[in-house]
Amino acid sequence: MVDVLVVGAGPVGLAAAIEAKRLGLSHLVLERGTVAETLYRFPRQMVFFSESKNIEIGGHPLVSQGPKPTRLEALLYYQRVAEREGLRVLTYTEVVGIQGEEGAFQVLARDRFGERRFWARYVVVATGYFANPNRLGVSGEDLPHVLYRYEEAAPFFGRKVAVVGGSNSAVEVALDLYRGGAEVTLVHRGRWVRPSVKYWLLPDFENRVKEGSIRAVMEARVKAITPAGLVLERPQGEEFLEADFVLVQIGYRAEDRLLREAGVAYEGERPLLSPEFETSRRGLFAIGSCGFGPDTRSVFIENGREHAKVALSAIARRRGGVGAGQGA
Template sequence: MWDLVIVGAGPVGLAAAIEAKRANLKAVVLEKGTIVNTLYRWPKETVFFSEAKNIEIGGHPFPSLYPKPTRREALQYYRRVAENEELDIRIYTEVIGIHPDRGHFRVDYRDRDGEGTLQSRFVLVATGYYDNPNRLGVPGEELPHVRYGLDETLPYWKQHVVVIGGSNSAVEAALELYRAGAKVRVVHHAAEIRPRVKYWLKPDFENRVKEGAIGLLLNTRVLEITPREVVVLEKGEGAGAVRRLQADFVLVHIGYKAVDELLRRVGVEFQGDAPLLSETYETSIRGLFVAGSAGFGSDTRTVFIENGREHALKAVGEMADRIKAASLTSTPLSQV
């Protein structure tokens, strides 16, 4: 019997595992991909918005050569922390079900050898949101030239690329594509690019738009994507005008929503698109906790590594207190 099964080996899941170890809890981390799989899948040239000290976990210093750490540095840092802490992390192991079972949980998983089950007193879900991008809901968005996110820019050289969105990732992608030789247009539904775009990106982007290097269409709704075009409806002046934009590739950057399938299947109560959580990030099912953006539905812009790691510490602290109280009073854990 495990004390804690953690679902997800991102920075928040790792922070929970470290806290569990220091509280003498027997914990295991199950991850369907590799360690910090989300960061691994980020664009290779990503630079964090946070300073290195704000995304440290377990008190391990995060050395960086730059004012803001890079994706490459983060991958090395979190891997080394996991190694130094000797955390029990089982990668390429996907959790496929969580089942309350007489005061504990049965956690079903699938790995390269087949399916299996673990028994645990507590479960903490830290699955994030990167696997669940928001969809446009228009014909053609499943075509092979439509991408959700930007990895490398070379494939887009001399190509007509339409970027849909108006936040950090859309602006950053447009700038990188422009500098890589792509012909870029940005389509956004609102009257302006989001004001909170990173302060070093926004003026750069606005200047490229002013000089005509990047096209920008505001107050515009996407109607359809075809193999060679994006069909849009302009909602501002001249409302009702339909335009057809040449598009060899389409990059959709309209945000994400937390991965919540496991929570919904087990019967967690939701308020809107987010689970109901206690002050210690426990769901409506006793013993089942959530940490990081996994607990906040579509509100992904306010939950980051720096506050998600605090969720993990508070949740694991609550688990440790209950186990201690149960052992001191000989009371069943389910009644503590």
């Protein structure tokens, strides 16, 4: 049995493991993919909005070639931090259930050999949101040419691609596709893309639209998707947009299945959390965006890593202070 079992080896989960180690608490991290799986799944050419110092964990400096780190720089950084800290991380081990109570949790997991059980005094869930994209809720969204994850432009060269969305992800994908040789149309229900789009992307996008390199179809709601394209509802009536591929980039929501199935109390779409990020189930904590439902715009690595410090400090106090978990 360990003092703290962390679910998820993203930046926030790793920050929690580092805090546990430094507070003298035994720990184990379970991750269904690789370390920093979320970053691995980001678009390959993505550049962070945050400066390096704002996404560092454990006091380890993140050195980047530009003013902001790239996806690859951050991915390698978090993996190296886990290695240097000697964190206990089991990758490709997916948690499927949380049972028990404070002091005696059983965490059910699955790896390539089958089901496994782990025991922990406390459980900290840090599952993030990137693997749980918002859906359109229309017919045809499960067709094989409709994609919710974007990696790079190469597969779409020379094809008509509709990008649905109006925030950072949609704009960034549209620009990358255009430069990769795709014929791009961005479809958004608003009058224009969101003003919160990264300041270095917005003028680039606006200029590409003005010159006709990217088509922008605004005030358009997707009614249905067919093998040939999208049925759009617009102020002037129904329109059809031809598309070989549809990339849906309309945001994400907390990946909170484990919390819901563990029976924690919710208020609306968010779990009830204490100031220490403890759920209504004593001993079970939710840090980072997993505890904030659809509100993914206000929880980032920057403040998620602070959640880790607060939650682990609370656990350490219950365990009797620094060093209480060693050899337990």
